[in-house]
Amino acid sequence: MAQSKLHIAMNPWFAFGHLNAFLHLSNLIAARGHRISFLTPKKAQAKLEDFNNHPDLIKFIPLTVPHVEGLPVGAETTNDVPDHQGSLIMTAMDKTRPEVEAILKDLKPDVVFFDFTYWLPEVTKQLGIKSLQYCITSASTVAYILVRSSTKLDEGQQLTEDELMKPPADFPPSSTITLHRHEARALSFTTHRTYGEGISFHERIVYALRDADGYGFRSCREIEGTYCDYIENHFKKPSILFGPTIPQLPTTPLDENKAKWLGQFKPGSVVFCAFGSECVMEKNNFQELLLGIELTGLPFFIGLKPPSGTETIDEALPEGFKERVQGRGIVEGGWIQQLQIMAHPSVGCFISHGGLSSVTEALVNNTQLVIIPQRGDQYIIARLMSGDMKVAVEVEMREEDGWYSKENVCTTVKSVMDEGNETGKQIRANKLKLKEFLLDENLESTYLDSALDRLKETLLK
Numbered sequence: 001m002a003q004s005k006l007h008i009a010m011n012p013w014f015a016f017g018h019l020n021a022f023l024h025l026s027n028l029i030a031a032r033g034h035r036i037s038f039l040t041p042k043k044a045q046a047k048l049e050d051f052n053n054h055p056d057l058i059k060f061i062p063l064t065v066p067h068v069e070g071l072p073v074g075a076e077t078t079n080d081v082p083d084h085q086g087s088l089i090m091t092a093m094d095k096t097r098p099e100v101e102a103i104l105k106d107l108k109p110d111v112v113f114f115d116f117t118y119w120l121p122e123v124t125k126q127l128g129i130k131s132l133q134y135c136i137t138s139a140s141t142v143a144y145i146l147v148r149s150s151t152k153l154d155e156g157q158q159l160t161e162d163e164l165m166k167p168p169a170d171f172p173p174s175s176t177i178t179l180h181r182h183e184a185r186a187l188s189f190t191t192h193r194t195y196g197e198g199i200s201f202h203e204r205i206v207y208a209l210r211d212a213d214g215y216g217f218r219s220c221r222e223i224e225g226t227y228c229d230y231i232e233n234h235f236k237k238p239s240i241l242f243g244p245t246i247p248q249l250p251t252t253p254l255d256e257n258k259a260k261w262l263g264q265f266k267p268g269s270v271v272f273c274a275f276g277s278e279c280v281m282e283k284n285n286f287q288e289l290l291l292g293i294e295l296t297g298l299p300f301f302i303g304l305k306p307p308s309g310t311e312t313i314d315e316a317l318p319e320g321f322k323e324r325v326q327g328r329g330i331v332e333g334g335w336i337q338q339l340q341i342m343a344h345p346s347v348g349c350f351i352s353h354g355g356l357s358s359v360t361e362a363l364v365n366n367t368q369l370v371i372i373p374q375r376g377d378q379y380i381i382a383r384l385m386s387g388d389m390k391v392a393v394e395v396e397m398r399e400e401d402g403w404y405s406k407e408n409v410c411t412t413v414k415s416v417m418d419e420g421n422e423t424g425k426q427i428r429a430n431k432l433k434l435k436e437f438l439l440d441e442n443l444e445s446t447y448l449d450s451a452l453d454r455l456k457e458t459l460l461k
């Protein structure tokens with residue numbers, strides 16, 4: 001088996017973050033001569049095709065997404081609907097089960113990589129095919145929340161807010177992860193919300209984990225090895241690290257005007273703030289964050305969506321802000337060239353929400369990293385980076401409701417930006433070491449090769 005070529009089917013959640021992550025992995029696997037059958041909604045296929053680097057080996061299999069009442073006609077992915085209709089897209093994806101079953105019966109791949117379709121292992125078992133749950137979030141998130149959730153579910157109970165604040169008793173002793181009260185409360189609310197007809201998000205993920213033949217993570221032993229072992233020991237199934245996704249600088253250069261604007265400031269002096277592709281903040285938190293950045297006295301570039309209840313960034317700005325920061329600060333509300341901005345030599349600090357991709361992008365750049373987690377896995381990723389790895393700092397928040405003051409924001413940013421500050425020096429040194437490790441040209445291929453070997457020796461033996 002070690003030298004044989006595999007046929008892998010991919011069945012990712014109908015959201016572009018997931019479809020792209022699975023396609024990225026597919027490209028790496030196909031580069032080693034393995035065949036991929038990539039199940040995707042019909043319209044999404046057109047958007048993914050440009051990113052298929054191995055059309056001879058990666059074949060898209062279009063799925064007809066059934067219409068679900070309440071969804072706009074033709075909606076297939078979360079991209080086609082507002083946030084609150086994500087659950088209906090999940091229902092639609094669940095309804096593709098008969099089609100997926102027929103496709104797999106016909107294709108007979110060796111293994112199916114999936115994430116949210118908790119019913120997939122039942123289908124594959126009947127067909128004599130293996131299933132691997134490929135998680136695009138951090139292994140530490142699965143370890144901290146879902147391992148004990150599964151035990152609780154078996155007992156007909158749910159994790160409580162108090163339990164979520166602390167790690168389970170048998171958690172790796174090297175871990176520093178704990179949650180604040182407001183985080184535990186928010187997490188408990190989001191995980192227990194219905195996601196798809198008649199099932200909560202949390203049940204969906206736990207059943208997927210419980211029934212899959214193994215797990216895959218976009219991470220490495222050096223960052224999350226202990227968490228991966230913890231998951232493997234609990235579920236007694238192989239937990240495979242495929243290596244972190246190292247971002248490539250896009251070929252499109254940074255917009256000329258932005259590059260010119262950033263270029264007028266000293267190297268490493270600009271504060272850059274962006275909260276990923278989904279985050280819409282509350283207006284008061286948004287304004288306090290802006291005021292905190294203003295208070296640092298440093299030049300800044302902020303790319304955040306207009307906060308809730310507003311249509312434009314201009315109407316959301318604090319009183320007099322625009323006039324006060326004229327010439328040294330920009331706030332934008334649309335899509336920004338995050339990778340190109342982060343790589344600009346003038347940028348010295350990145351304030352992030354803790355999304356796994358944004359954090360990884362910061363780790364392979366020279367910016368200092370400040371995290372203000374907004375939801376879900378971002379709380380855990382923030383602790384992992386600030387506590388376990390000591391490559392980031394977090395803004396102090398009020399325990400009960402997560403409120404932070406402008407002074408908290410300013411002090412934290414200055415702690416990593418002021419020359420001579422001990423915290424800043426330590427973070428910079430740790431980050432540099434990790435950057436060198438992550439940018440080792442052999443890292444990606446070493447991880448991928450050993451992940452595929454492990455897949456063959458365990459699931460597919």
Ligand SMILES: C[C@@H]1O[C@H](OP(=O)(O)OP(=O)(O)OC[C@H]2O[C@@H](n3ccc(=O)[nH]c3=O)[C@H](O)[C@@H]2O)[C@H](O)[C@H](O)[C@H]1O
Pocket residue numbers: 017136137274275276277278279303334335336337338339354355356357358359361375376377378
């Ligand atoms: C799995 C899920 O991913 C989510 O992704 P989200 O978009 O928030 O953040 P990132 O993972 O940083 O991903 C965001 C990605 O979009 C890029 N980008 C974003 C906005 C923009 O204007 N320009 C850009 O280039 C950015 O460079 C990064 O690559 C959440 O974390 C969630 O908690 C997690 O479960």
